Amino acid sequence: MDHVTFVPTPDQLAYTFGGAEPVMRIVPRTVLTLWTEDAYGGRITSRDDVATTALNTEDLNPQTGPFWIEGAKPGDTLAVHLVDLTPARTWGASTLIPFFGGLTSIPVSPTLQDPLPERTYLYDYDAGTHTLGFTAHASDFSVRLPANPMLGTVGVAPARREVRTSLVPDYFGGNMDTPEMAAGTTCFLRVNVDGALFSLGDGHYRQGEGESCGTAVEGAMHVTAIVDLIKGGGPAWPRLENDTHLMCIGSGRPLEEAWRAGQVEMITWLGELYGLDRLDAYQLLTQISQTPIANVVDTNYSAVTKIDKRLLPAAVAYGGVHNELRSAAGSLGAVNY
Amino acid sequence: MDHVTFVPTPDQLAYTFGGAEPVMRIVPRTVLTLWTEDAYGGRITSRDDVATTALNTEDLNPQTGPFWIEGAKPGDTLAVHLVDLTPARTWGASTLIPFFGGLTSIPVSPTLQDPLPERTYLYDYDAGTHTLGFTAHASDFSVRLPANPMLGTVGVAPARREVRTSLVPDYFGGNMDTPEMAAGTTCFLRVNVDGALFSLGDGHYRQGEGESCGTAVEGAMHVTAIVDLIKGGGPAWPRLENDTHLMCIGSGRPLEEAWRAGQVEMITWLGELYGLDRLDAYQLLTQISQTPIANVVDTNYSAVTKIDKRLLPAAVAYGGVHNELRSAAGSLGAVNY
Amino acid sequence: MDHVTFVPTPDQLAYTFGGAEPVMRIVPRTVLTLWTEDAYGGRITSRDDVATTALNTEDLNPQTGPFWIEGAKPGDTLAVHLVDLTPARTWGASTLIPFFGGLTSIPVSPTLQDPLPERTYLYDYDAGTHTLGFTAHASDFSVRLPANPMLGTVGVAPARREVRTSLVPDYFGGNMDTPEMAAGTTCFLRVNVDGALFSLGDGHYRQGEGESCGTAVEGAMHVTAIVDLIKGGGPAWPRLENDTHLMCIGSGRPLEEAWRAGQVEMITWLGELYGLDRLDAYQLLTQISQTPIANVVDTNYSAVTKIDKRLLPAAVAYGGVHNELRSAAGSLGAVNY
């Protein structure tokens, strides 16, 4: 397998899905060793850096990429296997941004209330214990939490000539902000334009489901991934597979629409894997679905429909590419950045 | 502790929260051994019983109760600890009901499309292996799933003189339809009227999160519960505690509003337990929240906000009543129905 | 026609749809001369009376009624023709209530933001010019607006044994808060329980569409109405007819669901009136529908689907009862209270 290392300079960062020139052309089955800047563009470095003064709100969620995948055509399936995610700094930051988040009014659903106060929380990251330190602002409380590295954004260019900011999650992936996007997971995305134009970014050292305040423990990340291409079979919505679960992620508004999209996608997938008709799959899913919310804070909300593989007979998705990439990842040896 | 056994006759079943005469007056710390009819009123007994011909849609989700709790006053907290849930039949049933469920149009959000076909699935329940058998209708597929008994409805009478059908989940509990309502869990509900008027029902032998098609593996249930009363402290939304997690359940429409209600309730609870101000609790919750959807099929949708106790310092909720009832449950010995 | 006058004493007021004892039994085609208290229960009488200190939030939207309509059975259609609405006081009041209204967070969709400041606006009502005086609090601005008397609530008891507060709009009518509920209009409601248990209240001297802040120019009202009964034909959602328009009102959340309910109801009505199949009616409605929002502030939101009668061939709805009651109203002579 080809092995490519790419650490973008600040002016190589992209801020959109679609619309940006590819940074590189790669062939399927390439191993990528990448570095991603944090969602703030690295502008939050202390508890005193608050959103209003520190952020450039036009340039959030910088993307590493996009990569042109040789041979990728609309309708194909891009498989992105996350081999390893390692925090690239000794701290991450979460910040309350005015009129942004799940428990405040927001510009697209405004009220006349004042914004919440701004606050920035710095979490030190201890690589030895793989933990993060939370310290409260207004009371004497601190706690160490296990790190749980994940990527907020994994996406490809959209269809219909569109260009979307890297803040958007949708059928093309993007800013889904789910803790499921962790090492060991393969993400399947439909290719919408020639070359797919795949990118990733928005590393989180840890995030709860829902991403309540709108920002996780955001931090620069070392990323190792293997990118593969399957001809045809592009799913309507992103699908994920890891060793234990199958998942589909819908995004939209209101939140029940995101849930519906993920559910119907899973019903389609169950049909492909087990030959179930749609009503039988609907019934079965009713009894086995897990549905963690991904985010309720982005321009679209995202919800995961998830199935524990142990509940069902063994089945091979996408020709077994997850297992193959998992294996290939194992043979890479220790990842050093 | 008092120990009361109550198996309702068909004409003792209730179909509302509020409005029904109490079947019995009990004192706090009473152990209840109950039997609940299934959500269909026992009218589905074979694969040929479909909703249109078999159901009385005015009389769904029959409740066992309500029980008048001596001393319960508006603003108090009712604690219901589920000691044991044991399937009371050797089969459960899930049925596709026309214009009901999460992946069909519904009367309150109608489209001009035809309804989905009706189908009833019977799941045999094997008490030895504690499993349920699923058999597809339209393909040659069957699988056995672990049983996971839970109650769809646990609720008290609402405030403002209201009477709500037992199909509704809301601040008073009710038809929340979450798999979290399982044995070992304590449910805290605000008392809204004198005597609380607590009831439960809608046993599920198994349900996925979201209850996609609208009906779980519905079945009659043997229920053992201990009911306790805490003066004051009534939560705005239902709270749950088990040995591993704290949970809050919001209900509403659209789904993001249910999520918001549960999140803010948890922020309030974190404040009570740890002295965190609301912004600190918001921040902390952002990184540790689990948010499984409960249902996207009822008159209100329900979403759970859930915290793993291991992530936080030990804390005592409601004076430790969960642990006390857990202990008391343990000393009851084997449950025989 | 029987002619009944009823002015409730404070303890005769009802606060629910369903659940309250009828104040009186009347026969179809009775003329009712009524008085309704304002939504605040008369507790706001000056600019210094703000919601937090003046209101009893358990007792809002007092109803005059309910009236038992002799012969009314579930499935029948109650017709309520509003003959006259005359302000019963020389002032009305609108007040900003904390965490209530369309442009603030609300308890069922909470945020962590502070509530908006409280303010009460008193509008003097001048019967001669039939105008209302608005005076700003924080700037030197005042304007006189034409009065436009209407009723916020017209409803019957719900089905399924339910009792709902008079704050709720739903399929049974209730707190729809539409300016269309004005003199000259006939409201058709499905009867859900024996006797229908009809009531009305929540007079508004004027209200914009949407009722943005949650309270119109609320005021006690003299009401003259004629109540009639049509056997069978009960609509799924409230229908209105006046001399110029046919209307259907859906209520629900999110707002698009309220719109859908009203649209499908109108498609059904067009089918009844013109023999159009549902797709033809859908197409025709697409080009002629008017859709003023009623309210975006109540426990359900309400949206009106409205058709200008001049666009369609003449048709007779409900056997022409609107025209008959209009005529009967005309022959009542001048209304004096």
Next chain:
Amino acid sequence: MDHVTFVPTPDQLAYTFGGAEPVMRIVPRTVLTLWTEDAYGGRITSRDDVATTALNTEDLNPQTGPFWIEGAKPGDTLAVHLVDLTPARTWGASTLIPFFGGLTSIPVSPTLQDPLPERTYLYDYDAGTHTLGFTAHASDFSVRLPANPMLGTVGVAPARREVRTSLVPDYFGGNMDTPEMAAGTTCFLRVNVDGALFSLGDGHYRQGEGESCGTAVEGAMHVTAIVDLIKGGGPAWPRLENDTHLMCIGSGRPLEEAWRAGQVEMITWLGELYGLDRLDAYQLLTQISQTPIANVVDTNYSAVTKIDKRLLPAAVAYGGVHNELRSAAGSLGAVNY
């Protein structure tokens, strides 16, 4: 004033807001005489042309433009005054498209139900009577409706480097699909990129509010407009002014969010015009707002907040540009295409 005539060839049509090369550079106060293709790209010409076979769903809502406005900078206000809209064909068409429209399930909120049947309705346009003929498919019913020409889309390029399809309504205008976008109206849009990149299209010979089935009486249109530029003052959401009303249009999902955006925009505008603080403007708007829904079928829903100018003291918006352009339009003489 400059006067420019532009009739695009098929390959000059644009299908996005942003991303397309300008067809022409014009100075402020230019009169544009344009022709717009219908939303179907002219592919529906008979009742037998149904969506599935006739449409290219990648190329809908073709735009005439974009025009680069000299001197337009982000933050400025573009004023587009519609002088005249005249149907350019003798027929328009409305078609039921599978899984598209307000009363069917849709891809972003899927159900498992079958799509509605396809049907295409052709409306003949009679220029003499200015009427359109509707003929039912499944019954013997026909009616002539007054034509009411309007434009579905008027928009500029979005911010944040985005490119959106011409099917989207949002803060940049676009596919708002409101009958208010008629001759005599001035539309104010914030400029987001240098040159504004303004375009229009999607002519409707008539449309009801809500655009229920998703397609109005779609037809090619002759358009005369005057484009002007105001430095600064760009509104957050589109504002409209005609001789009788001020309007703001919010777009989003769910529908109440679109309503909120339009309401807050109007509150801001009332503040600018009358010096009212936000709470006073909120109160006043509560009593005078008209809120016709624009569309409940597009990727975002749109709702209009509308005020009758007669209710308020005279005020001058944007330096009186509406009146000036209205006057200038009058002096153009008869419009001949």
